[in-house]
Amino acid sequence: MAKPPARTNSGVRAQRDSWSTLRRFTSARIGLGRAGGSIPTRELLEFQLAHARARDAVNHAFDVPAFSEALSAKQIDSLSLGSAAGDRHTFIQRPDLGRILDDESKALLQSKTGDQGCDVVFVIADGLSALAVERHALPVIEMTRAHLVREGWRIAPYCLVGQGRVAIGDEIGALLQAQLSVVLIGERPGLSSPDSLGAYLTFDPLPGRSNAERNCISNIRPEGLDYAAAAFKLLHLMRQARARKLSGIALKEDAPLPAPAELQKLFPNSA
Amino acid sequence: MAGYSRTVGAQRYNFSDLKTLLAKASPARSGDRLAGLAADSEEERVAAQMTLADTPLQSFLDEAIVPYESDEVTRLIIDSHDEAAFAPVAPLTVGEFRDWLLDYPTDSKILSALAPGITPEMAAAVSKIMRIQDMVLVSGKCRVVTRFRNTIGLQGRLSSRLQPNHPTDDPKGIAASILDGLMYGCGDAVIGINPATDNVDQTVMLVNMLDEIIQTYGIPTQSCVLTHVTNAMQAIERGAPVDLMFQSVAGTEAANESFGINLGLLDEARKAALSLERGTVGSNVMYFETGQGSALSANSHHGIDQQTCEARAYGVARAFSPLLVNSVVGFIGPEYLDGREIIRAGVEDHFCGKLLGLPMGMDVCYTNHADADQDDMDTLLTLLGAAGCNFVMGVPGADDIMLNYQSTSFHDALYLRQLLGLKPAPEFEAWLEQTGIFENGTRLSTVASGHPLLGLAER
Secondary structure, eight states, rough: OOOOOOOOOOOOOOOTTTTTGGGGGOSSSSOOOTTTBBBOOOHHHHHHHHHHHHHHHHHOOOOHHHHHHHHTTTTTOEEEEEEOOOOOHHHHHHHTTTEEEEHHHHEEEEEETTTTOOEEEEEETTTTTTTHHHHHHHHHHHHHHHHHHHHTTBBBEEEEEEEEETTHHHHHHTTTTTTEEEEEEEEETTBBBTTEEEEEEEEOOOOOOOGGGGEEEEETTTHHHHHHHHHHHHHHHHHHHHHOOOTTTOOOOOOOOOOOHHHHHHHHGGO | OOOOEEEEEEEEEEEEEEHHHHHHHHHOOHHHHHOOOOOHHHHHHHHHHHHHHHHTTHHHHHHHSSTTOHHHHHHHHTHHHHHHHHGGGGTTOOOOOOOOHSSOOHHHHHHHHGGGOOHHHHHHHHHHTOHHHHHHHHHHHHHOOEEESSEEEEBBBBBEEOOOOOOTTOOHHHHHHHHHHHHOOSSSSSSEEESOOHHHHHHHHHHHHHHHHHHHHTOSEEEEEEOOOHHHHHHHHHOOOOOOOEEOOSSHHHHHHHTTOHHHHHHHHEEEEEEEEOOOSSSEEEEEETTTTTTHHHOTTTOOOOHHHHHHHHHHHHTOOOOOOETTTTTTOOSSTTTTTHHHHHHHHHHHHTTOOOOOEEEOOOTTSSSSOOOHHHHHHHHHTTTTOEEEEEOOGEEETTTTOOOOOOHHHHHHHHHOOOOOOHHHHHHHTTTTTTTTTTOOOOOOOOGGGGGGGOO
16 A cells, blocks of 8 residues: 655645634634635634534434433433424424324323323423433423422423424423423524523413413523523523413513522532 | 416316416425415426416506505505506516516616516516526626615625624624624625614614724724614614614515514604715615515415515515615525525525615525535525625624524635625725725735724724
């Protein structure tokens, strides 16, 4: 086999920008430098990597059985459901189908409607990033659950949904006669955030609820809103919604976050 | 209503009315499939296109696709139609109109004179039977020039919007992106921020910041904070130096209502901006954004396909003499436009806007759940450069960290300028040469350390 040619310093260099230090002020892709007027090789490939991660996150399939097992290990009951959008392609192109359950899932929940109802149902749906759900939903579930159990909330089995959109929580909540639904769902991946989790809260969930009737906590991930802060905000909203019997624009997410030490006390397993 | 029909081979296709014919003739779109309006087969689509080609242009004046009585956009289109301008093409069918547009004698002057005689539905109809090369060729013959502090849309020029968005509107973060964009020769269409916090206080703060930068460095361009017109009008009442009024617009009264606007409000907003008399070389003060699928997503499409709805949005825009109009073509997501559909839609939007006499630019863009990538954007960008697009977006590294989507970068604008020999707006070009950022109109020079602009973000 021929010996590869030795690497030489050809002197070919992309031109740097003298103001690239301004990146300390923004995460925007500034000061990238240039080859002629075009983007330098290294920056081109960094972008491609970020986009590849975002695309992988969108296409990643939610491993419902594994998530269900992880909940079981924490003595948390769950139900495995699917939306009417049977596969990823249909899910992306037909948002309407991602908002309703498939027949089997619907029958499963209907078989439970004889039960007494509940105060809250948590719905864990892949949305546009199953990666977000697989990485960040369990810590948020555990942190909120500890408080809810202590406060006497009746919590329905956690509903895990493949190919689900936010509004599928309405149908699930209605079938389980839940007073509140909380949907933990993967948000649309950004180039620098392939795994951002969102939490949507709806009082008196029923098919046909509009987004104005929900409250949303966005960007839940360690680099964004961390788990303890998200759990604190979510619990605050849940208590408010229950007390005032509403959710949406009339309910403001206005609780000031406690100091880190206080948060640590409230959510001891958050470290 | 007679309805339309055609026999192709052994199959007879019926189209109950003009809007159904337009929808069935429309090139494949996921949004039209979602709305249940698309052709059921490829053959039905071509049968509809053949039927549409035989339809007289006059039909679009005789048969309103959204009722005149219930929709102010239809009333605007019909009431402002210029019969004299329409006269040269009045006897033509849609198919003959395509041939006429492509014919050698049909030049810039003729197309400018024609624009007030063309309705959005006519433009949409002819685009549906045109290939990409047809639309690029005809768009390239259209020239629409507008002015505020510089001159946008001249032959051989390409402008860019500098879009320095920041997730928390941090002034230093925004200034850093503005500096970067200016150093790459971007920002002659507008320096325009999408605010993360959308209220009047924030609008006033950002408008003042942009004005100070433009004044300090004597940049021949205009600023805009892309907030709702009602916010910008309140900012003006508080004395904020607003250059351009921004608003998203759509093609039906109901869709505009969902945006919180109507034609009367747009007129008030324009008058408020005009009253400040801030333009130095002209008084085009409006900036509109549009995009296929917006009427469907607002549940107000009236059974009209998304591309025809989009053309009607241009009918709204042209009543207000805008400086800038752009479609945000891939922003809405793959349930409306997916993969290669974005490319054709971008070319259609530019073509229909130009034919109607609008200063069309384009936000060549996509989201991460669309089956699209940078190669698709390069394809559309290059087509639009060839088609004579007035402006494109300039986002640092093509990555908008506030809106979470990919648009075109400062480098992308430089690519197009270099490849096609396109220069910035003349006033801005002179400024770039004076400040030592550009040499020979399309190339960057090496910026000396101690360049005055470098202080912009450290203030």
